[in-house]
Amino acid sequence: MLISADSSTRLIGRTAELAVLNGAVERLRGGTGTVVWVEGEPGIGKSAVVAAAAQIGREWGCQASVGVADQLAHPPLLGVFLDCLEIGRRSADPRRARIAAFLSDRRATLDLADATRTAAAVEMVVALVDELCAAGPTMLVVDDVQWADDASLDVCRRLVPVAAHLPLLLVMSYRPGAHGSTVRRLRDVTRRRDVVRVPLGPLPPDAVRDLLAALVGVPPGDGLVTLASQAVGNPLFLQELVGALVREDLLDISTRAEVRESRTGVVPRSLAAALDDRLSFVPAGTIELMRASALLGGEFAVTELAALLGRTAIDLCADLHEAVTAGILVEAGPRMRFRHPLLRQALLDGMPAALRAALHLDVARALEAARVEPQRVAQHLLTSGVVGDRWARQWLADVAPVLAAWAPHLAAELLRREVDHDPGDEHERSGLTMNLARVLLATGDHEEAAKRVRQALGAIVDPGDRGHLHWILARALFSGGHNDAAVANLHRALRADDLPDPWRARLLASLAMFQRAGVGDLTAADATARGALRTAAVAGDAFATAYALTGLWAGHSVRRQHRLALKSVEQAIETLGTGVDHVDLMAFVLHGRIFSLQNLSRWTDAEAALRDARDVLRAANRIDDTTSGVTAAVLLFWLGRWDDALAELNAVAQSTSSATYRGLREGGPGWLRHGVAALIAGHRGERGRAAAHLRAGFDRPLVTVADRENIDFLLVARSVAAEQDGNLRAALDHLNDLLERRPGEMTLTHQWLPRFVRLALAADDRSAAEAGVRACLTEAAAEQVPARATAAADRCRGLYHADAAAIRSAVAHYRASGVPVELAGTLEDLAVVLAERDDSAPARAALDEAIDLYDGFGAAWDVRRAEARLRSRGIRRGVRGSRAKRAGHGWDALTPTERKVATLVAAGRSTPEIAQSLFLTRRTAQTHISRILAKLDLRSRVEIAGVVLRQAPGGVLDS
Ligand SMILES: Nc1ncnc2c1ncn2[C@@H]1O[C@H](COP(=O)(O)OP(=O)(O)OP(=O)(O)O)[C@@H](O)[C@H]1O
Ligand SMILES: [Mg+2]
Structure with missing residues (x-):
């Protein structure tokens, strides 16, 4: 008679809530997404409500997937989404299989710790959701989101603002409590007005x-109702109460169900008692299982x-059936789930702690034997609390690199415990310490990493191990801001x-890097890099060679020898080859190449180099690398594509990790x-x-040379x-830092x-102006081929x-090399100089052209300034120049890139496809789509297609 309470139970008293969810499903069918946030105390019915919502979605023909997060100290990376989206290595869908393969990649990536891998995995999941949405209305349900791992929470956080632009219904259930900062951030995001609570x-x-x-099958009598009021309207408590009463035969059931008056004293009064009672009802064998x-x-x-039990599945059949009948377990697709977390807790509580620990170790072994992801194995090792176990140590040593990439905090905790417990033999100890220190670099615990390495150095004699430890120590010290100590070490x-030799080469290459980036000792850095190069050649170490070449690139760049710089990075690229072994270094080198090409005024080549860099990063699943977004933004700034630059920056801001090439330009981006x-x-204007970005930008201390060289945009x-x-004086003074x-x-x-x-001239400070000219001439003189500095x-x-000919030669250079931002400013200056000589016709022409260019960037303040500067010299812009401003709304308001994106949307391309064909990061492409929707005042991709068709009938598929 007791109704098992699975998701098929009819929901009682939740009509209003279900109506809200029904509405969201209806909107979803119309192509518009919604985010729904379900919140309430344990047992109140969150899981039941979200399960009912998924059911409604399915009934209406939407693809609905459900994932449930478990309460674990270190939940598995992206666990809920792997579950929900059925991502596994054996998935039939190649996209899913690829994500699973990426997540279980056991390749070591530790020479340069790689937090961006997590970000990449998050990206892949977001992209998958995006593709699912492109295929049809999609509903995702994340139950118990408060237990989800940080990466899954990031996925949720990323999906919240875009759901409305996709056919995506995201339903999350949340149990309030003391949760970590990532959960709080997600909650903050869901305070948006368009999230339905x-x-x-x-x-x-x-x-x-x-x-x-x-x-019970019949209406309750007054006594039962009074007793049930203990449950304060909580369905779980009501169920357990009734269940206990029925099992103990405490109910009198006729036309009504009533408590047998005489027995009320033994009625279970607490939820815990009710749960224990449920468990006491099943056979002992089942309980053990x-x-x-x-x-x-x-x-x-x-x-x-x-x-785990060393038995066969068939063997377990009878007991599992028993557990399902007793309402302890429910089937969850191919897996089994505890019907309620409290039941699982009650079972665990019933076990002696020592036994539990030993069993968790067994579970770890069993899972490892079944080749599940290392994170889950590690989870059990951690819970077991067992330290010094031979098998566990060996396993830890083997998988440390993978764990460090995917679950660095978990890895750090396990390794710390082993290292602290018992030194073991020297070799083992050094291995553990090395792994721990590298993990600590990944978690940003630089001080502890340095401390651990120093301790290990006191005991370890193997020269190779010592070299490796010193390499880690130097990076820990440099990243922690102790540059001098890093160099001395x-x-x-x-x-x-x-x-x-390989370690000598690597240590020399990092020394060269720190000599320049730390204190700017260029001569020493160059000599060291050359030494590193020779040693690396002898040792045949590609990493050290490429790293040393990067050091040389830096030196050449500082000296403005951009051709030599370019040669160095190109050699480094060749040395590293096409493999993805040292992808962090490769990414850094590729960005160096873009920088050098820019300085040689080879703008088209620089753009091509950005595309190359993105191809390499894409191959390594690193397309949304933060540094690449910032590099792109700088390039796009000079190319005058400011909306595109902002889209890149916006994507960077949303990035989950701020990982950069550690030890070189940390913080720079x-x-x-x-x-x-x-x-x-x-x-x-x-x-x-602008003020907000200035505040955020100047918010952190500058320590090294490498820090300082990244702040020029902020200073300007x-x-x-x-x-x-x-305030002209202040405007000038702020630039003094640059000089x-x-x-x-x-x-x-x-x-x-x-x-x-x-x-300086406007402030009547001729001597400052002269200093500026001199500084620029010095830079120009250093150029191997006359390029940007010469033009400047x-x-x-x-x-x-007031020499118009000189300015004209700059104009010619900028025009030829195709860099519109510098061209516009120079034309404005030319107009001023010509106006002062009363050459009004050419002055007006130059002004008109400058203003056209400014308009193209949306540089409203420059337009006003140029007009004011010329007006005071008696020049107004020509008729051609005073054309209408760019519209803020509608098709005409779209930038060229946005139009391209809109056309691709109309051609049915998914966001990842659009990103790939336009060489954008996926997030940047998404930003463009959001802006298109905003500018055109649309709600969905389908509507974008409609607008594009009206603009260019028939032409959509061609483009
Ligand atoms: N409105 C309802 N009508 C009938 N049964 C319900 C209702 N709400 C919840 N239940 C049942 O009560 C039990 C507890 O509900 P559920 O597991 O959904 O709670 P929860 O809020 O998700 O709890 P937790 O915070 O522990 O995850 C379930 O067996 C569920 O089927
Ligand atoms: Mg629940």
């Missing part, structure tokens, strides 16, 4: 009666249970005669990110936005803000010097001496 409160008294009636299952987690595969390490955004906002943006305040270049700094001062000279120097000279 469904709070679940106690069932009202009528519904309680109905539920009691449904449970259930305890073993409980160790496996809230959900498990029968094969895992069989492996490397010198000390290199004095060891028995240091093997952060300053650049805010700097470029602030400067664009400044030029567009968006002062509030601050100068623009001062100029807009009418004071320190040794070894890679800042391209010439980019900003024309601005400096203009401001011509422009500065021209301004200072």
Whole structure:
């Protein structure tokens, strides 16, 4: 008579809630997504409500998938989504199989720890969801989202703002409590106005009666209703209460169900008692089996249970059936699940702690034998609390690289425990310490990493191990901001005669890097890099060779020898080859190439190089690398494609990790990110936005040379803000920092010097202006081939001496090399110089052209400034120049890139496909789509297609 309470139970008293979900499903069928957030106390019916929602979705023909998060100290990476989207190595769908393969990739990637792998995995899942949505209305249900791992939470957080633009209904259930910061961030995101919140409160008294009636089969009598009021409207408690009463034969059932008055004293009064009671009802053998299952987690595969117990699945059949009948387990697709977490808890609580620990170790072995992901095995090792076990140590040593990439905190905890417990033999100890230290670099615990390595160095004598430890120590010290100590340590390490050549080469290459990036000692850095190169050649070590070449690239770049710099990076690229072995270094080198090409004014080649870099990153599943977004934004800034630059930056801001090439330019992308955004906002006259980016950008301390060389955009943006305040002096002073270049700094001062000279002249400070001209000439003189710095120097000279010919030669250079931002500014300066000589017709022509270009970037402030500057000299722009502004809304408001994206959307391409064909990151492509929707005031991709068709009938598929 007791109704088993699975998802097929009719929901009682939740009509209003279900109506909300019904509405969301209906919208989904119309192509519009929604995010629904279901919240309430344990047992109140969250899982039941979201399961009913999935059911409704399926009934309406939507693809509905459900994932349930387990309460674990270190939940498996992306666990809920692997579950929900049925991602597994054996998936028939190649996309899913690819993600699973990526996640279980056992290749070591530790020479450069790689937190971006997690970000890439998150990206792949988001992309998969996107593709599912492209195929049809999609519903995702994440139950108990509060227990999900950080990466899964990131996926959710990423999906929340885009759901409305996709046919995606995302339903999450949440049990309030003290949760970590990632959960809190997700909750914050769901405070958006378009997220539908469904709070679940106690069932009202009528519904309680109905539920009691449904449970016992007849209406409840007053005594039962009074007793049930203990359950305060909580369905789980009601169920357990009724279940206990029925089993103990405490109910008198006729036309009504009533408590036998005489026995009320023994009625279970607490939920815990009711649960124990349910368990006491099944045979002892089944209980033992259930305890073993409980160790496996809230959900498990029968094969895992069989492996753990050393029995066959057939063998387990009878007991599992018993457990299902007793309402302890329910089937969850191919797996089994505990009907309620509290039941699992009760089973675990019933086991002595020592036994539980030993069993978790068994579970770990069994799971490893079944070749499940290392994270799950590690989870059990951690829970077992067992330290010093031979098998566990060996396993840990084997998988540390994989664990470090996917679950660094878990790996750190396990390794820490082993290292601290018992030194073991020296070799074992050094191996564990090395692994621990590398993991600590990945988790950002630089101080502890350095401490651990130092301790190990005191005991370890093997020269190769010592070399490796020193390499880690140097990186830990540098990343922790202790550059001098890093350099001193490397010198000390290199004095060891028995240091093997590959390590000598690597240590020398990092020394070269730190000598320049830390204190700017260029001469020493160059000599060291050359030494590294020779040693690496002898040792045949590709990594060390490429790393040393990168050091040389840096030196050449600082000296403005961009051709030599380019040669060095190209050699490094060749050395690294096409493999994905050292992808972090490869990414860094490729970005160096873009930088060098830019400095040689080879803008088209620089764009091509960005595409190459993205291809390589894509092959390594690293397309959304933060650094690549920032590099792209800088390039796009100079190319005048500011909306595209902002889209790249926006994507970077959403990135889950800020991983960069550790030890080289840590933090650099952060300053650049805010700097470029602030400067664009400044030029567009968006002062509030500029101020916000300035605040965020200047918010952290500058330590090394490498830090300083990334802040020029911020300094210039601050100068623009001062100029807009009418404070010329301050505007000039803010640029002074740029002029004071320190040794070894890679800042391209010439980019900003024309601005400096203009401001100095406007502030009547001829000597400052002259200093600006001199600085620019020095940079130009260093160029191997006359390029950007030479053009900038011509422009500065021209301004200072009112020499139109000099400025014209700069104009010619910028026009020929195709860099519109510098061209526009130079044309404006040319107009001013010509106007001062009363050459009004050519002055007006130059002004008109400058303003056309400014309009194209949306640089509203530059337009106003140019007009004001020329007006005071008696020149107004020509008729051609005073054309209508770019519209803010509608098709005409779309940038060229946005139009391309819209056309591809209309041709039915998915976001990843669009990203790939336009060489954008997926997030950037997504940003473009969101902007298109906003500018055209549309709600879905289908509507975009409609607009495109109206714009270009018939032409959609051709493009
Ligand atoms: N409105 C309802 N009508 C009938 N049965 C319900 C109702 N709500 C919940 N139940 C049943 O009560 C039990 C507890 O509900 P459920 O597991 O959904 O709670 P929950 O809020 O998800 O709890 P937790 O926070 O522990 O995950 C389940 O067996 C469920 O089927
Ligand atoms: Mg639940």
